[in-house]
Amino acid sequence: MRLAVLASGRGSNLQAILDAIGDGILDAGVVGVFSDRPKAQALERARAAGIPAIALRPADFDTRDAYDAALFDAIARVQPELVVCAGYMRLLGAAQVEAWHGRMINIHPSLLPLFKGLRTHEQALAAGALQHGASVHFVTAELDGGPVIAQARVAVLPGDDAASLAARVLDREHPLLLATLQLLAARRLRLDGASVEFDGRPLRQPLQL
Numbered sequence: 371m372r373l374a375v376l377a378s379g380r381g382s383n384l385q386a387i388l389d390a391i392g393d394g395i396l397d398a399g400v401v402g403v404f405s406d407r408p409k410a411q412a413l414e415r416a417r418a419a420g421i422p423a424i425a426l427r428p429a430d431f432d433t434r435d436a437y438d439a440a441l442f443d444a445i446a447r448v449q450p451e452l453v454v455c456a457g458y459m460r461l462l463g464a465a466q467v468e469a470w471h472g473r474m475i476n477i478h479p480s481l482l483p484l485f486k487g488l489r490t491h492e493q494a495l496a497a498g499a500l501q502h503g504a505s506v507h508f509v510t511a512e513l514d515g516g517p518v519i520a521q522a523r524v525a526v527l528p529g530d531d532a533a534s535l536a537a538r539v540l541d542r543e544h545p546l547l548l549a550t551l552q553l554l555a556a557r558r559l560r561l562d563g564a565s566v567e568f569d570g571r572p573l574r575q576p577l578q579l
């Protein structure tokens with residue numbers, strides 16, 4: 371499966387994908403990595419792997435629409451089958467989200483529908499959550515609101531702060547994303563309207579991975 375990866379920063383999820391492909395446990399290829407931040411470590415990781423790394427700076431465009439159009443033109447040029455948002459920290463354009471319906475996923479560091487948006491670990495701690503985690507979902511127009519495919523849970527431990535919780539969640543994000551990508555690459559998951567189908571049947575609860 372041809373993957374385009376969108377990332378704004380560190381790119382540890384991208385690296386997990388690249389390592390899994392290299393190890394032969396994910397039947398996919400990353401055909402381009404795209405970022406809104408030219409200095410993103412994710413772009414260096416892509417270049418080190420010999421993958422086209424493309425940065426488009428929002429400040430170089432007059433409007434949000436022009437930015438989104440240029441970004442997705444660049445993405446379309448590498449002809450991906452699936453767009454993977456892996457730490458991409460910008461809102462996506464509604465037209466592009468619509469055009470990629472069922473072909474774009476996002477990993478989010480919370481047990482959706484809890485704690486959408488930013489600073490999810492702080493949100494979980496402030497809410498007194500006993501469990502926290504990460505979710506992979508199909509992207510729709512609603513921010514972090516698309517149908518959830520799979521989740522991984524961690525305990526919130528006494529004494530946790532946002533950093534310790536983020537690290538525990540991140541450890542689970544990588545296998546969660548890889549397992550989801552393996553299912554997508556095997557064509558076992560698809561989005562039918564607003565519901566996820568797994569092996570041809572509606573998925574009633576997110577997979578717990």
Ligand code: GAR
Nearest residue numbers: 379380381382383456457477478479
């Ligand atoms: C990950 O924790 C990811 O879930 C989160 O950003 C981090 C990126 O890490 N994504 C979001 O918050 C999206 N709203 P990485 O760059 O090392 O993969």
